[in-house]
Amino acid sequence: MRAIVVKNWLKTPNDMEVKDIPIPEPKSPEVLVKVDSVGANFFDILLVQGKYQIKPPFPFTPGAEFSGTIVRVPPSENSRFKVGDRVFGSNPTGAYAEFIAVPQTQCFHVPGTLSFEQAAGLYITYPTSYAALVLRAKVQAGEWVLVHAAAGGVGIAAVQIAKSLGARVIAAVGSEGKFDIIQAQGADQCINYRDPNWTSRVLEITEGRGVDVVYDPVGLVEKSLKCIAWNGRVVVVGFAAGNIEKIAANRILLKNIAVTGVHWGAYAKYEPERIPEVWDALFRMAEEGRISPVVYEPVFYGLENAKSALKAIANRETYGKVIVKPTSEPASKL
Ligand SMILES: NC(=O)c1ccc[n+]([C@@H]2O[C@H](COP(=O)([O-])OP(=O)(O)OC[C@H]3O[C@@H](n4cnc5c(N)ncnc54)[C@H](OP(=O)(O)O)[C@@H]3O)[C@@H](O)[C@H]2O)c1
Structure with a gap:
């Protein structure tokens, strides 16, 4: 699969490179998700420069927020997910890629009212x-x-x-x-x-x-x-x-x-009981149309363009959530 791979601390996100690497193997309790959209964050810029509180071992793929489709659930898992489910979620790293293996506890079903692009920036x-x-x-x-x-x-x-x-x-x-x-x-x-x-x-x-x-x-x-x-x-x-x-x-x-x-x-550490309470309220608001995530235009197609997405964030040009798509063309052009 194609993914951004960071092998040493970069001067700027402009130095990020896209490589072919193996699709990650989901280990229990993970699921494998085919990434549709990645939610870009200011802290992605800090992460690839070694200036963020999390410093992953090399090589790593940056990216914390995503949405996509479940393509594998380990057979031993008694899971609330099945192949084909539309999900969104978060992981400390790994989202700027075509596939991500992620713990099931860090995924939710995409509310029916939302697009993949909207859902990719919902988690945080x-x-x-x-x-x-x-x-x-x-x-x-x-x-x-x-x-x-x-x-x-x-x-x-x-x-x-x-x-x-x-x-x-x-x-x-x-x-x-x-x-x-x-x-x-x-x-x-x-x-x-x-x-x-x-x-x-x-x-x-x-x-x-x-x-x-x-x-x-x-x-x-x-x-x-x-x-x-x-x-x-x-x-x-x-x-x-x-x-x-x-x-x-x-x-x-x-x-x-x-x-x-x-x-x-x-909250996951100190008050985990609040997390489902907060998400239930948000999902209700989404279903009733009272909240609707705003996606910055343009959406950035192709992992090579993640650097432009991060540049726009750094320049304070953006609004709502900035979305990067691993696919290089809008669906209508494919
Ligand atoms: N406490 C938590 O649990 C939690 C969770 C998520 C995020 N955060 C924090 O919340 C902050 C905003 O996150 P976000 O995801 O909303 O970021 P974002 O989408 O990049 O928005 C940040 C906005 O801050 C404004 N801003 C004001 N002064 C700025 C400056 N000197 N440099 C850059 N931007 C400036 C900009 O809007 P204008 O150009 O309109 O001023 C910019 O669009 C971050 O510090 C993040 O770490 C905290």
Whole structure:
């Protein structure tokens, strides 16, 4: 099969190479999936450069999120999957390939309402945003939620989930060119956080009161405290801007604020019972059409083009989830 193979740390993802390697043998409790779509992530860039927290032994195939069709279930397995099932899932590595062997616990059936492209970017973003807004911030209908990086992978999921909970959403992005995208997801108001006066704009929108909840995957807590309401809650989701803030604790006291974090990946270790609860809620939302993953255009066809996909992410050009297809042509052209 064809796969991206990394044999030493790369200077940039531009140095990634596609090779012919054997199809992986699924070992119990794994299934073998023919990959249809790969969800590209910023951390793929760090992984191939040896700058990520996970450093796989060489040679390895990068890629953490995928969707596709089950082609083999080990015969000894009493499995909830069968050959032909449409699935999506995640693995620390191996997705930028034509096939991936993956533990069954890391796969789910693709909801009937979603395409392979939509499902490939579901595994990390939606449960993170659901856990942030529901388990951590306990968002209530009618509340104002400020979502930073609202057009990004986790941000766009947060906009959809917050709207589905009945909240009012202020979507903050880094360019006005992204306003159309987030408005289409139901955002009530859009702001550009590159505008130095963005906190005043939030206060204006909320008639001086401030927002009830701040969802922050960027690293904008300090500034957001200028436009948060009494009893507000901040959820720290990530540090896309590359800076980990230090917050003056008096600012938290003054407005009776709660600052919380969310680390979705760690739920498997500390609160595994929450995982099916979160997914059941998300699958219900998907079936009712209340959430619908957004796929960045263009989709990148061919593993050789994964480098262009990662370049677009690094340049902040993208919205929603960036998808790479191992096949080199759209189905209509094959
Ligand atoms: N806590 C968790 O469990 C969890 C789970 C998943 C992801 N995360 C974290 O959440 C963050 C966002 O992930 P994602 O998948 O949504 O990423 P993404 O799709 O690449 O979106 C990130 C967005 O951040 C914005 N941004 C603001 N300042 C930036 C800067 N200086 N450089 C680059 N981007 C900047 C960009 O939008 P604009 O151009 O519009 O500003 C960009 O589109 C990451 O830090 C990730 O590690 C956390």
